[in-house]
Amino acid sequence: LSKPSFTVQILGSGSATPTTYRNPSGQLIEFNNAYYLIDCGEGTQLQLRKINAKFQRINHVFVSHLHGDHFFGLIGLLNSMHLYGKKTKLTIFSPPELKEVIDLQLRVSKARLDYPIEYIDLQNKGFNLIGADDRLEFFSFPLKHRVPTCGFLLKEKPGLLKLKNEALAEYQVPLQERNKLKMGEDFISHEGKIIKNKHFTYPRENLRTYAYCSDTAYSPKTAEYVKEVDVLYHEATFENALADKAKDTMHSTTAQAAKVAKEANVKKLIIGHYSSRYRYVDKLLHEAREVFTNTIAADDGMIIRLD
Amino acid sequence: LSKPSFTVQILGSGSATPTTYRNPSGQLIEFNNAYYLIDCGEGTQLQLRKINAKFQRINHVFVSHLHGDHFFGLIGLLNSMHLYGKKTKLTIFSPPELKEVIDLQLRVSKARLDYPIEYIDLQNKGFNLIGADDRLEFFSFPLKHRVPTCGFLLKEKPGLLKLKNEALAEYQVPLQERNKLKMGEDFISHEGKIIKNKHFTYPRENLRTYAYCSDTAYSPKTAEYVKEVDVLYHEATFENALADKAKDTMHSTTAQAAKVAKEANVKKLIIGHYSSRYRYVDKLLHEAREVFTNTIAADDGMIIRLD
Numbered sequence: 290l291s292k293p294s295f296t297v298q299i300l301g302s303g304s305a306t307p308t309t310y311r312n313p314s315g316q317l318i319e320f321n322n323a324y325y326l327i328d329c330g331e332g333t334q335l336q337l338r339k340i341n342a343k344f345q346r347i348n349h350v351f352v353s354h355l356h357g358d359h360f361f362g363l364i365g366l367l368n369s370m371h372l373y374g375k376k377t378k379l380t381i382f383s384p385p386e387l388k389e390v391i392d393l394q395l396r397v398s399k400a401r402l403d404y405p406i407e408y409i410d411l412q413n414k415g416f417n418l419i420g421a422d423d424r425l426e427f428f429s430f431p432l433k434h435r436v437p438t439c440g441f442l443l444k445e446k447p448g449l450l451k452l453k454n455e456a457l458a459e460y461q462v463p464l465q466e467r468n469k470l471k472m473g474e475d476f477i478s479h480e481g482k483i484i485k486n487k488h489f490t491y492p493r494e495n496l497r498t499y500a501y502c503s504d505t506a507y508s509p510k511t512a513e514y515v516k517e518v519d520v521l522y523h524e525a526t527f528e529n530a531l532a533d534k535a536k537d538t539m540h541s542t543t544a545q546a547a548k549v550a551k552e553a554n555v556k557k558l559i560i561g562h563y564s565s566r567y568r569y570v571d572k573l574l575h576e577a578r579e580v581f582t583n584t585i586a587a588d589d590g591m592i593i594r595l596d
Numbered sequence: 597l598s599k600p601s602f603t604v605q606i607l608g609s610g611s612a613t614p615t616t617y618r619n620p621s622g623q624l625i626e627f628n629n630a631y632y633l634i635d636c637g638e639g640t641q642l643q644l645r646k647i648n649a650k651f652q653r654i655n656h657v658f659v660s661h662l663h664g665d666h667f668f669g670l671i672g673l674l675n676s677m678h679l680y681g682k683k684t685k686l687t688i689f690s691p692p693e694l695k696e697v698i699d700l701q702l703r704v705s706k707a708r709l710d711y712p713i714e715y716i717d718l719q720n721k722g723f724n725l726i727g728a729d730d731r732l733e734f735f736s737f738p739l740k741h742r743v744p745t746c747g748f749l750l751k752e753k754p755g756l757l758k759l760k761n762e763a764l765a766e767y768q769v770p771l772q773e774r775n776k777l778k779m780g781e782d783f784i785s786h787e788g789k790i791i792k793n794k795h796f797t798y799p800r801e802n803l804r805t806y807a808y809c810s811d812t813a814y815s816p817k818t819a820e821y822v823k824e825v826d827v828l829y830h831e832a833t834f835e836n837a838l839a840d841k842a843k844d845t846m847h848s849t850t851a852q853a854a855k856v857a858k859e860a861n862v863k864k865l866i867i868g869h870y871s872s873r874y875r876y877v878d879k880l881l882h883e884a885r886e887v888f889t890n891t892i893a894a895d896d897g898m899i900i901r902l903d
Contacts, residue, residue, distance in 0.1 A: 305675070306679045306680070307642050307645055307672070307676055309642065331639065331641070331642075331672040332638065332642060334614050335638075335639060338615065338616050339616050355705045357671060357672055357675050357701070357705055361671055362638065364664060365664055368612070369613060369614055372612060372613045386704040387704070389700065389704070390700055390704055393696065393697055393700055397662045397693040397694070398662045398663050399742070435706070436706050
């Protein structure tokens with residue numbers, strides 16, 4: 290059995306001022322054909338159309354903070370989901386004010402949505418389990434920005450264990466007992482003897498994790514929250530030479546993003562949320578790699594696979 | 597002297613559901629290098645970037661109604677205008693609720709704008725002069741849609757008259773008197789005789805007019821409001837075979853748009869706001885031309901010149 294797919298697709302790798310070459314923040318996470326959206330800058334729905342992702346299959350949206358380049362595209366997406374026939378519940382994890390913004394816009398446009406929305410207010414302290422479905426668990430943690438901002442961590446849920454055929458044969462395990470083994474239970478043999486689960490099953494593979502940190506200044510706490518994740522997306526709005534500007538605006542430089550990756554010992558770092566001054570980001574990538582080798586530079590449309 | 601330029605550039609010719617080939621409603625009107633924006637669907641600011649139009653030079657925005665495909669892009673544009681250094685006043689003509697929407701979004705994102713905004717509330721009855729600058733006069737008139745919706749008419753203001761050199765020589769008109777003639781005053785000769793202005797000036801050319809009607813069902817009143825304009829943009833969301841759907845949704849068919857153009861005896865009709873079901877609009881154009889020959893089909897990026 291191969292692992293279920295777990296991918297991150299970059300919908301926008303730009304920041305606040307619009308450019309013709311990068312969209313504002315948005316990411317589509319796909320796990321075993323289920324969709325999760327993180328941030329939703331203006332034009333995100335068009336990006337989703339371009340990659341042919343069915344809007345109405347998104348059931349969870351995560352909004353990191355209420356700067357426009359992270360949520361101005363949400364109201365349009367919500368309307369389009371309705372027009373495309375969504376009926377299933379949408380859960381939105383966001384700062385509490387977002388509901389007010391959406392409700393007002395629906396009211397003035399006399400729009401109705403044929404699907405329910407549940408808003409989950411983000412807390413701005415501590416590492417919190419904010420929700421889960423049957424595939425993933427969702428966590429939030431505070432970032433360090435000009436307005437309350439959360440990072441997100443999505444963690445694969447344990448699936449069924451894989452069975453060792455030779456052990457099943459050895460104890461002649463009946464079919465109906467095998468599911469229990471897959472779920473981690475021990476086996477009681479014909480003679481009443483308890484045989485530990487691990488005799489029948491392969492060790493569980495690591496549960497994959499993805500963390501998203503944007504927007505944020507460098508904080509040593511971030512590394513604690515994203516410790517050893519498989520893939521970390523961390524904003525790198527500015528090159529190192531603009532560290533003062535990064536500090537003033539509470540954004541990160543490339544070296545700061547890479548420092549978090551190194552401190553957290555993550556497997557892979559993706560940088561993004563580039564200032565519009567950068568048409569090409571080779572230099573940013575180079576700077577980050579000097580601190581943390583396994584870094585890639587986000588680009589709109591790029592897919593990163595968690596293996 | 598040639599006439600000042602007066603152009604309409606289509607930023608979006610699509611309707612509510614997003615497509616990768618048409619943006620939602622937006623038009624950039626340019627008169628002698630001044631910019632006016634009509635409607636502002638999601639992604640309008642990106643369209644403006646693509647054509648290299650400087651945001652901060654837009655001082656007037658007209659919002660026809662509060663369906664999302666006509667205003668969801670405004671908040672992003674307002675933010676970007678600030679980021680690009682706009683300082684001059686922006687006047688927004690819109691349904692009154694728009695101010696509340698914009699203010700709330702600015703508030704939750706803790707954004708400030710370094711330029712003042714004046715909101716002019718649209719009335720939904722009668723033909724009204726809603727504003728003017730030194731180039732154009734702006735009028736609104738009611739359309740027929742599911743929410744309060746206005747059409748707009750932009751009319752060239754009379755410029756200075758052009759002088760006839762031979763008449764100036766005949767009466768030896770001093771330099772300081774010539775500006776008065778240009779402004780339409782009569783001339784008093786050396787002997788105290790009044791010489792009519794028209795002796796010195798060429799007849800005024802027609803003042804050019806542009807009218808925008810979207811979204812709307814067919815209404816016989818529309819033709820009265822847009823009587824004999826140079827260019828009329830009238831939505832044609834559906835083909836004639838879908839007249840029932842047009843009626844239900846309070847949109848127009850191609851023949852209905854063309855009928856308005858014909859009844860109003862306009863010089864040129866532009867159709868647009870096509871349903872997303874139409875990838876190509878040849879058929880829509882053909883249907884409209886059967887009723888009104890001088891019709892063109894809007895396409896994103898197209899420029900229409902008023903001569």
